Structures are given as C-alpha cells and as structure tokens.
Amino acid sequence: MALPLAQVIDRIRKSTAETRDLQSGAMDVDASGTEARLEQTVRELQARVNEQQAALEQLRRSSQLTVQQAAYASDDPREKLKQLRAVKEAYTNLTLTAPFLPSRDSLLPALIAARTLQQNVHGTKQAITSTEAHIASAAALLRNEEAHLHDANLMQKALRDRTVRLEAQIEHRSRKAPAQLAKELIAAKRAQKKGYDDEAQRLGDALNDFVDNYLSAMLAAEELGGPVVGDMLNVENETLAAGFTKKGKAKAAKKPVSEKTRQRRIDRIWGNKADIEEEEDPLTEAEAADAEMRELIGILFSTLIGSGGGRAYHQLERDSAASRFLVRAKIAQFHPRDAQKLRLIDFGRELDD
Template identity: 35%
Template sequence: MEQDVRPITRDDLHATFVERSIRELQRLVQEEEGVVAELSRGVMASPQVTSPDSMLAIMATAYNEVARSDPFLPFADSVVPALLALRKTCAVTAESQVCLDGQVSETDLRGRLTDLPLSTDAIDRAQKRLAGDKARLEDQRALKLALEARIVALQNSLASRSTMTAAEQRQEAVDALHAKKRDYDRDTFALLKSLKGFIQNRLGPMLAAEELGGPVVSGMMDIQDDDLAAGFSSQGRPRKVPSAGNSGRLSKQKEDQRQRRIDEIWGPKSGADGGEDEEGNEIEDSCSRDEVTAAAAEMQELTEELLNALASAGGDSSAAYVTIARESAAARFLVRSKVAHFHPRDASRLRLVDFGRELDD
C-alpha cells in the first residue's frame, strides 16, 4: 500500500527560504570574520603606519576595492529584504508614535493647562516665549516680503536695462546717485535736528547739573530750573530753594552771582548784545544765557567740531583729534557713552570713534 504524499504548503516554502537565508548569512559572517582575522594578523605583522600620506593611500586603496567589489544581494526568494523592511517599518512606527504623543492640540493644551497647577512665573515665561516666537515669525514674514519685492524690482530693472543704450545706462546711474545724495542729505538734516532737540530738551539740564557739582548725566533725570539756580551740595544733592515773597524769583544779587558762575564755567555769552540806553548802560538780551542753554550750546559746538574733524580727516586717525580747553561734562559724557575717546597720551585731545571704518575696510 502506497503512502500518501503530503503536498508542499506555503509554510513549508517559507521555512525552507528562512533556512537558506540563515545559512547564507552565516556563510557571509564567517567570510567577514576570516577577512577581519587576516587583516588583524597583517596589522600585527606589519609596522605601524604613521605618515599621513601612507594612511591616505591605504584609505584610498580600501575605498577603491570596495567600489570595485560586487555588493551583497540575497537570492531571489530570500527573507532578508522582508525582515529589513519589517524592522525599518517598526522603527518608523515607533518614532511616529512618540512624535504623535508629543504633539498636543490647542484644545488639549488648554485643558491640560487648566487642570495643571501652573505658577504665575511659568505662565509669564510661556507668554514671553510665545510673544518672542510671534515676533520672530513676523520678522521672517516681513523679510520674505522685502526679498520678494527686491527680486521683482531687480527683474524689472534688468528687463528695462536690457533695452537701454550705454549712454542711457550711465545717465540712469548718475540720476540714482543724485537721488541717494538727496535722501542722505534729508536724513542727515532730520538726524541733526533730532540731536539738537535732544541736547536742548533732555541732555542740557543733566550736563548743566554735572557742571555745577551735581550728579553725572543720567544720575538725576528730572532736573528743574530751580535746582540749577540753587546749586548742589558737596554730596551732589540739590540744595533747597528758600521760599521768598517774590514767588521763587532770585534776588538781583543772587542773579548776578549766577551769571558770574555761568561766565566762569562756560565763558561769557556769545552773540550780539541788546544795545545801550541813553546813559550808556548795557541792555541785556531778553533770551539771557542760563545754565541749560550754555551746556547745550557747548555740547552742540563740541559735537559739530568733532564731526567736522572726523569728516575732514579722510581716514587719518591722528588728524581727527580736537583740542578741548577743559574736560567738560559734555566731553566726559561722550567718552562714557563710547562715542568718543581721549588721546592715549594727551587728555586735552578728543576724537570721535570711527564706527564706519571697519565697514569701509
């Protein structure tokens, strides 16, 4: 009686393919181990290579041999590609799950923030980070729009210049330079006007206070005219103005002392006098010079002189120095602000810091 022959199923084929794949991988492992052992014996027997050129030659030879050798390709029915694909799929799935767990929707985030007992400091830090991120996003969007507009302008300019002659191109360049000069002149005028207003309204009282023995600039922000008129103590504090029946006005003697003090520090007032009366007495100008006006005028004159010296120096640092009569509060303020600096060997010479020189170089 003949025995029944069991048909070969798909599981039997798969098991056969797995066994063949295992034997093939084991054979490759043994071959690689043999190569590694042979290389190890060769390294132990050969002297150690220390020359960079020799090491580079060895690496180049190894790369060339690897490039010329046939890559490992499993047989057609091998399960190795499927196993590699399965392992890669599992790894990607796990990483995706971790990423999804880290992503929280806005609704869930609000619910978690409501449930969690967050402190005020943590909320403030989160809000600051959010505000910073929004600001950076707006900056990137503005930069993108500016770049796109610049690209369009360059494309239009290139298209228009392609149809222009050489003379027209030169004239266009000259007109562009004139337009830039007008823009620079307008911006320079606006900056100088703003600087003058700042000196007269904000910086002048603080410079005058420092000159009169008070605190340095920015040491006392709110300085009144009465504080300057009364003066400052040896500790730099403003003296109290005595209350008088004339609604706080100084007497004629105190006003004369104040004017002499102004003339001693800043010199006599400049400009035309008011004239003389019939008896030959000098008539004072209605806009008499006070401490704030004198300090602001000194600061303006010093900055103008420094700017003119730097512009006329032509890149020569030694020719940009300005000789000052005294170390005034204006000069000290410019030095403290890192805008100017004294000569290394002569404290009576001052110059501006040439901020644009590094860009020009």
C-alpha cells in the same frame, strides 16, 4: 516598508508593558510541597557536589601531576603528547557518560528557567531604554537636518530669484544706450544723496531736540558739581540756579540767587558761548550747556570728516561734562596718552584700523 517612527515607539512601549505584566503576575505553582521539593533539590545538588569532590580527590591522589602541570602544556614534546592523549581520553570517556539530570520532582529546572527569564526581562528593559534614547537622538537629528534643509531651500530660492532679477536687469540695460544709462545712474545717485541728506537732517533735528529738552539740564547739573548725567533725570532751572553741595546734593534755595551772581558763575564755567543782544535775556545754565554741547559736536564732526581721515583729535580747552558724556556714551574717545584730546568714533571705519 519601514514603519513610521511613532508606530515603532508605540509597539516598543506595548511590548514593555506586556513583559512587565507577565513578570509581576502570579505564577500558577502548587505551593503545597514547594519547601519539601526545594530541600530534596538541595540534597541532590549537595550529593552531586560531594560525588564530584570525591572523584577529584581520587584523581589527585592517583595522578603524579601537579595543578600547574595539568593546567599548562609542557615544553617537553613527549610530555605534551601525553597530556594531549590524556585530554582526548577524558573527552572520550565523558562522551559515553550520561549527563547529570535532576529528578522528576526537582525544582532546579524551574529555578533555572526563572533566572533565565529574569535575565531576559532585565536585558529587554535595558535594550528598550537604550533604543528609546537612540530614537530620541535620531528624532532630534532629523529635526535639525530638516531645519537645515528648509534653510537651504530658502537660500536656493532666494539665489534663484536674485539671478532672475539680475538677468532681467542686464537684459533691460542692454537695450538702452550708454547715454540713457548714465542719466539713470546720475538720477539714482542724486536720489540716494537726497535720501541721505533728509535722514541726516532728521537725525540732526532729533539730536537737537534731545539736547535741548533733556540733556542740557543734566550736563549743567554735572558741571555745577551735581550728579553725573543720568542720575538726576528731571533737573529744574531753580535747582541749577541754587547749585549743589560738595556731596552733589541740590541746595535748598532759601532766597533767589541774583542774576549778576548767576551770570558770573555761568561765564566762569562756560564762558561767552553766544553773543547776547541787549534786549535778550542772559543765558541760563542749561542754555549754556546746550550751546557748549552743540559747539563740541560740530567741531568733532568737522574734525572727523576733515583732512585727518578720522584719525585727527580735537584739542579740548577744558575737561567738560559734555566731553565726558560723549565718552561714556561710546560716541567719542580720548587720546590714549592725552585726555585733553578727543575725537568721534568712526563707526564706518574698519575695526582693526
């Protein structure tokens, strides 16, 4: 039975800690004659090296073969046979020769054992690090697969529920007459249309409130040479009446502007946007901008749903702050080759159309 992942990791960490403690712990070694024993071991090894070097020199002097000839097989079959016989004789002689062993007091076995132990510890540490990395990667992969499985189960449940509902609807409709089904479909379409009309009315009222309470004054300020819509949020009627400087700053009103001068300026910029009765007050700058925005939106909407199928453009009479705002807000777009033509962006149309 496979152990849990957490238990496996705990065992690996415990083994690592025990190995680290054994490595760092002090060895029980009699250090009284360690230096002398090391010197004796070095002398034994040096004597063995000298003995081997002397034997190698004697072999070189007695042999007529070069190092190249001894290292590689000859192309001559007879010479190659001699080489093989020599190798066989050498192995036979070495088999009968007793292997070299250090003396009883030599530290060479302890040094070799310590080196082997250090290599094993180093290899174990690397293996532990690699194993932990593999375990972490496997755990992350497992979590990802579990999340995918959870999503697949949810999708399967949703499809199963959807199938059950559709089968119930089909069975329910199969029990009704075609006339009854037609009446229910007509009633559903009428209810859907009423919902769309109510939502359109709600959105239209919200748009009118936004234009009337916030946008109209900012549009009027931009038309009068002030900051663009959004740079000055609270624009008062007194500020619009006083006007703006060439740098777009509000003028300081030293004295009230006459209504005749103000009305001439409104007519010059916006024209007659509404019929004013004699008893009504004249339009302000914000009201004129409000009327222009409402008129422009209405015209653009009529152009969108007209015979052009959303491709027709409206010819603008002038470059207004209202048209520029609609373009900046990504609600409308200019014609690619004529900035005097504008249309609403049809968000229901295909993107590549």
